[in-house]
Amino acid sequence: MHISRQNRQLIYIAGFINLLFLVLSVLFICYLWYDKGVYPEIVLKLLKFFLANSVCWVTDLLILLFFLPIVAHIKWARWFFYYFPSYLVTCSIGLLIANSPVYRFLSDEPMQSPISGPLIFVACFNTLSLIAIELIQSRSEQANIQLAYANMQAENSRLRVKSLEAQHEKLKSQLHPHFLFNSLTALKSLIHKDPVLAEDYLVKLSSFLRFSISHNEQHIVSLEEELKFSSYYLEMQKIRFRDALVYTVNIPATDLQNAFLPVFSLQLTIENAIKHNRLTQERPLYININYMESGWILVENNIQEKLYADRGDGVGLKNLSDRYKLLSQEDIHIVNDSQFFKVHLKVIRP
Numbered sequence: 001m002h003i004s005r006q007n008r009q010l011i012y013i014a015g016f017i018n019l020l021f022l023v024l025s026v027l028f029i030c031y032l033w034y035d036k037g038v039y040p041e042i043v044l045k046l047l048k049f050f051l052a053n054s055v056c057w058v059t060d061l062l063i064l065l066f067f068l069p070i071v072a073h074i075k076w077a078r079w080f081f082y083y084f085p086s087y088l089v090t091c092s093i094g095l096l097i098a099n100s101p102v103y104r105f106l107s108d109e110p111m112q113s114p115i116s117g118p119l120i121f122v123a124c125f126n127t128l129s130l131i132a133i134e135l136i137q138s139r140s141e142q143a144n145i146q147l148a149y150a151n152m153q154a155e156n157s158r159l160r161v162k163s164l165e166a167q168h169e170k171l172k173s174q175l176h177p178h179f180l181f182n183s184l185t186a187l188k189s190l191i192h193k194d195p196v197l198a199e200d201y202l203v204k205l206s207s208f209l210r211f212s213i214s215h216n217e218q219h220i221v222s223l224e225e226e227l228k229f230s231s232y233y234l235e236m237q238k239i240r241f242r243d244a245l246v247y248t249v250n251i252p253a254t255d256l257q258n259a260f261l262p263v264f265s266l267q268l269t270i271e272n273a274i275k276h277n278r279l280t281q282e283r284p285l286y287i288n289i290n291y292m293e294s295g296w297i298l299v300e301n302n303i304q305e306k307l308y309a310d311r312g313d314g315v316g317l318k319n320l321s322d323r324y325k326l327l328s329q330e331d332i333h334i335v336n337d338s339q340f341f342k343v344h345l346k347v348i349r350p
Contacts, residue, residue, distance in 0.1 A: 244279035
């Protein structure tokens with residue numbers, strides 16, 4: 001018969017308690033015999049007690065092994081179908097032992113009452129001990145459930161990381177062809193209008209792509225690096241839109257120390273502002289990047305909706321939000337009050 005791990009543990013505990021009881025009994029006998037001058041009859045009485053207790057333990061364990069697999073999923077049934085029958089069987093076995101030839105061999109005085117004090121003590125001690133073991137086992141089962149839940153949460157987090165990494169790679173693979181197409185189109189136009197400006201634009205584009213490739217495998221970068229990368233992008237757009245784009249960056253150098261952001265996060269918010277708004281010299285787009293004392297970076301732009309709105313699916317900011325939750329347990333904060341669009345990015349510090 002296959003015995004589960006928990007039932008094996010229960011048997012080990014039962015055996016240990018019996019062994020402990022035997023050792024204590026022997027020590028107690030030695031103490032009474034040698035120090036108190038008690039006659040050897042006490043040895044026979046303790047042996048009878050230990051014999052009755054051991055048989056009761058074995059009986060209860062057999063009941064436990066039989067009933068627990070059946071009623072383990074029903075809390076109240078375990079008490080009704082196990083502990084109460086166990087107590088009755090314990091008393092019955094004790095009575096049989098008390099009137100058996102073994103008992104008569106150990107003692108010349110047959111048991112006068114079927115409900116004697118020692119028998120009740122054995123039965124109660126046995127049942128209470130098993131209840132204590134059951135409570136310990138219940139705590140162990142609860143701990144195992146909590147451990148299994150924690151492992152499940154860890155596995156879910158691992159799968160979520162894999163999913164976010166896949167989304168991130170997909171986003172970058174979609175970004176580069178789209179970005180290169182727009183950049184090369186702008187470069188072609190500049191070559192005919194202003195070759196010197198086109199050369200400057202090409203240098204900025206080269207720096208932008210070099211940074212993008214070198215940091216392609218990273219999840220977070222220093223705030224200083226992200227600002228540098230974003231400045232390449234802003235300078236390129238400034239060449240492209242000229243006075244139609246006005247931007248300011250107000251982040252003190254002292255706040256750049258030991259500060260990090262998810263890679264491409266700042267550049268993505270800037271790109272989002274340019275993508276969804278009109279830029280004209282009469283009505284420029286203003287982008288302000290400020291560091292707040294609370295440890296957040298605020299990217300703010302005025303809202304100038306296009307005549308034909310570019311209805312994006314919002315995957316960029318959604319992806320950024322998911323990455324923030326994963327990397328810093330924080331989320332980005334977005335505020336749209338119909339006049340200004342604001343994105344708050346939490347600075348990550350070790």
